[in-house]
Structure formats: structure tokens, C-alpha cells
Amino acid sequence: MSNILFIGGTGVISAAAAERAVALGHRLTILNRGRSTGRPVPEGVEILHADIRDAAAVRGVLGAQEYDAVADFISYTPEQARTALELFRGRTGQYVFISSASAYQKPPTTLPIRESTPLKNPFWQYSRDKIACEELFYEAYREQDFPVTVVRPSHTYDRTKIAMLGGWTDIHRMRAGLPVLVHGDGTSLWTLTHSRDFAKAFVGLLGRPQAIGESYTITSDEYLPWDQVFRLFARAAGVPDPELFHVSSETIAAHAPKLGPNLLGDRSHSVVFDNSKIKALVPDYRATIPFADGAREIVEWHDQHPELQVVKDDHMELSDRLYQWSQRQLLPSTASPA
Numbered sequence: 001m002s003n004i005l006f007i008g009g010t011g012v013i014s015a016a017a018a019e020r021a022v023a024l025g026h027r028l029t030i031l032n033r034g035r036s037t038g039r040p041v042p043e044g045v046e047i048l049h050a051d052i053r054d055a056a057a058v059r060g061v062l063g064a065q066e067y068d069a070v071a072d073f074i075s076y077t078p079e080q081a082r083t084a085l086e087l088f089r090g091r092t093g094q095y096v097f098i099s100s101a102s103a104y105q106k107p108p109t110t111l112p113i114r115e116s117t118p119l120k121n122p123f124w125q126y127s128r129d130k131i132a133c134e135e136l137f138y139e140a141y142r143e144q145d146f147p148v149t150v151v152r153p154s155h156t157y158d159r160t161k162i163a164m165l166g167g168w169t170d171i172h173r174m175r176a177g178l179p180v181l182v183h184g185d186g187t188s189l190w191t192l193t194h195s196r197d198f199a200k201a202f203v204g205l206l207g208r209p210q211a212i213g214e215s216y217t218i219t220s221d222e223y224l225p226w227d228q229v230f231r232l233f234a235r236a237a238g239v240p241d242p243e244l245f246h247v248s249s250e251t252i253a254a255h256a257p258k259l260g261p262n263l264l265g266d267r268s269h270s271v272v273f274d275n276s277k278i279k280a281l282v283p284d285y286r287a288t289i290p291f292a293d294g295a296r297e298i299v300e301w302h303d304q305h306p307e308l309q310v311v312k313d314d315h316m317e318l319s320d321r322l323y324q325w326s327q328r329q330l331l332p333s334t335a336s337p338a
Contacts, residue, residue, distance in 0.1 A: 002207040003066075005029045005092070007052055007084075008073030012158045013098065013202070015039040016195035017071070020203040029067075031058070038160070055083055062091070069094040069206040076126070081133040085140055094147050094212060096205070097137050101154035101217060101273065102127040102266040112274040115152075115215050124265025134215075141213050150215035151202060154271060157294060158195040159301035160308075163229060165252075165259065166315035168302060170230070173319065174239040181319045183249045183263055186227030189270040193220040194294050197287035201275075204282030211281060219273040220287035226267075232292050236299040247322045256318050 004021055008014040009030035021028045022042040029046040041047060050057040052074060070092040075084050081097075088095050105118045106127075119134070121127035140146035157163060164170040165181060173180050201218045205211045224232075227244060234242035249268035253260030279285050302308050 002068040003027045003029075004206055005031060005067045005070045006073065007031050007070065007075075009041065009045075010039045011073055012161060012195050013153060013156050013198060014071070014073040015041075016158065016199040017202050018042055018045065020196075020199035021206070024203060026203070026206070029065075031061070039158075053080070053083070055087055058087055062087075065091075067092045069096060071096040071098070071202075071206065073098050075133060077129045078132045078136055081136045085136070085146065089140075089144070089146060092147065093209075094149055094207060095137070096149045096151055096202075097133065099130045099134055099150050099152045099215075100127060101152045101219065101271070103131045103134070103152065104271075106265055107269045108271070111270065112272040113217070114274045115217055115277055121265050124261040126261065127265055138213075147212045149205065149211045149213075151205070152215060152217050153198060154191050154193060154217075154219045154273065156193045156195050156198050156219075157298070159297045162233070162298055162302070163192055164233060166312065166319065168309050169312045169315045169319075171233065171237050171299065171302070172309070172311045173316075174234045174237055174242045177243070179243040179245045179319070179323045180230060181252070181322055182226055182230055182244050182246050183252055184226065184268055185246050186230075186244065187225050188268060189223045189272055190226055190229060190267065191219045191223045191271055191273055192229065192291045192294065193218070193287060194289040194291075197289050200287075201278045201282050201285040204285060205278070208281060214277075216278045216281070217273050217275060218278050219275060220289075220291075221273075221275060222287065222290060223272050224291060229291065229295075232295040233299065235292075236295040245323055245326050247326055252318075252322070255322065256314075 004026050006014055009018050009032055019042050022044055031048045033051050034049040048061045050061045052058060070088050072084055075081050103119045104113050105120045119131045134150055137148040141148045170180050198218055230244055249263040253263055
């Protein structure tokens with residue numbers, strides 16, 4: 001049994017990892033601000049309340065406590081990484097930084113993507129910040145023996161997260177018989193990993209000395225074309241034949257700049273991952289939840305919670321406008337989207 005600290009603990013990834021850690025008999029402490037997310041903390045977990053951005057407050061609640069492993073789910077910028085280094089240097093046998101598979105080279109020059117794939121994303125600041133955090137932690141590992149392990153998840157979901165561009169709005173459009181916007185031509189490949197599957201590998205690497213100084217990709221081995229992802233959601237929503245229409249990611253980004261970085265820096269590129277490295281460390285890891293099952297779980301959860309069925313006016317308007325534009329492109333005289 002290991003003594004583990006999670007910074008966060010109630011997010012999509014961390015909540016599933018907390019359940020897994022407790023089920024395996026680890027002693028788990030969660031440090032967060034105490035704001036409910038709808039994901040309950042497992043029984044038997046020690047809860048400490050402090051804002052990780054307030055270093056003095058964190059030191060106050062941690063006292064002299066040391067841990068076998070600390071997993072940081074909520075550091076996103078180099079400044080936050082520096083604070084984490086100050087807080088946990090000398091306090092843990094392993095510090096696990098949750099980076100992102102979006103940090104891998106975009107567009108990738110080869111598939112599958114491995115830990116040796118270069119880190120470079122010119123499209124998305126989020127990814128560049130994660131890369132900068134990794135560089136700080138690895139520098140601390142080389143020069144100060146800071147015991148970092150880097151984990152790079154890709155698109156990880158639970159029952160609360162809808163993977164389509166418009167979230168519930170796209171389910172609403174499917175059920176209403178309205179055309180649904182898909183980026184690109186719908187054929188680029190995407191990997192979706194259920195948080196319960198991710199947790200199997202993640203908790204398995206905690207407390208492993210051979211993981212120090214290493215990085216690990218953790219994803220499912222299932223990859224699907226985006227059209228299939230949308231159709232699996234439609235099937236789960238009781239819509240056997242949804243009307244999908246396609247617009248380039250660049251055009252969508254031009255009309256909805258908030259969608260641009262994630263689209264151009266991640267979703268528009270085919271991603272297939274090689275998980276052999278994490279499987280060598282955690283031999284019993286295998287993702288067993290196909291996305292067909294995951295999509296049903298997501299839709300059922302939202303159907304049971306009508307308050308979560310938020311239809312976004314801006315995505316309705318964007319979908320309608322780009323659909324009309326896409327139809328004009330089929331005519332002999334084309335026009336630019338208005």
C-alpha cells in the first residue's frame with residue numbers, strides 16, 4: 001500500500017484514478033479547493049482544502065507530511081510548474097505531472113505516436129504550455145534529482161463529457177432531424193479513452209521507481225474516424241441515420257475562433273497511439289471499454305439529468321450558417337461563407 005496525494009481529485013481523469021487507487025488499497029489524500037463537481041470522493045479518502053495556487057496555504061495544510069507519490073492533475077503553465085517544484089521537492093518519492101498528448105508533433109509526420117515523437121504544437125497555446133512545464137520538470141530531474149514522471153493522456157472522457165463539437169447541442173440537432181457539423185471530411189482518426197480504463201494504467205505506475213524520469217502515453221488502442229464517433233452518439237441517442245455535413249477545420253476556426261486552437265492543434269489530425277511502453281510497466285493494462293459503450297453511457301447520463309441538456313445558441317447558429325454555406329458550395333457558382 002502506497003501513501004498517495006492527488007492534487008485535484010474530482011476531475012474526469014482524477015476522479016476515476018481516485019476510485020481505482022482506493023479499490024487497490026492505497027492510502028489516498030486529495031488536495032483541492034473543496035468545490036463540488038458532481039463526482040464524489042471515495043470513502044476513506046483524506047481531504048485537504050487549499051488552493052494549489054496559494055503556496056503558503058498548501059504548506060500549511062500539508063505540514064511535514066511526505067508521500068510515496070504525488071499526482072498533479074491541475075498544473076498547466078510554467079509558473080504553476082515552478083510552484084509545484086517548490087512545494088514538493090523533498091516531499092515525495094515520485095511526482096507525476098499530467099501533460100497532454102496534444103503536445104506531440106502536430107501534424108504528426110509518422111504514426112503511431114510514441115513517447116519518442118517530438119513535442120511540437122504551433123497551433124495551441126495550451127499544448128505549448130504543457131511542453132514548457134515538461135521541460136522545467138525534466139531539467140529539475142537532471143540537475144536536482146527531482147523524481148518526475150510525465151503522463152500524456154489524449155481525449156479521456158467519462159459519462160459527463162460529450163466528444164462532439166457542440167456537446168449536447170449536437171445530440172439535440174440529431175434528435176430534431178437537423179444537420180450536424182463535423183470538422184474536416186470525417187475520416188481523420190481519433191482515439192477516445194474512458195477514464196476508468198485510463199485509471200488502470202495510471203494508478204499502476206504510481207510508486208514505481210523505474211518510472212522516474214520517464215514519460216508515458218496512456219490511451220485506448222481503439223481509433224475511430226470522426227464520422228463514426230458522431231454516428232455512435234446518434235445511435236445511442238436513438239437516431240439511426242443522422243445527417244452529417246462536413247466543413248474544413250480552417251473554415252470552422254475562422255467562423256468560431258474559440259474552437260480554432262483545439263481543432264487545428266489536435267482534433268483535425270489523425271492520432272493513433274502506441275501504448276507498448278505503459279503496458280511494459282503495467283502488464284495487466286488493457287483498455288476494455290469500446291466507445292460504442294461509452295457513447296451509450298454518456299447519452300443515458302444526460303437523459304437522466306435534463307438540467308445538463310444545454311442547447312447553445314452560438315453553436316446552433318454556427319451549424320445553421322455553415323450548413324447553408326456548404327450547400328452553396330455544391331452549386332456551380334460558389335461563394336465565400338458570410
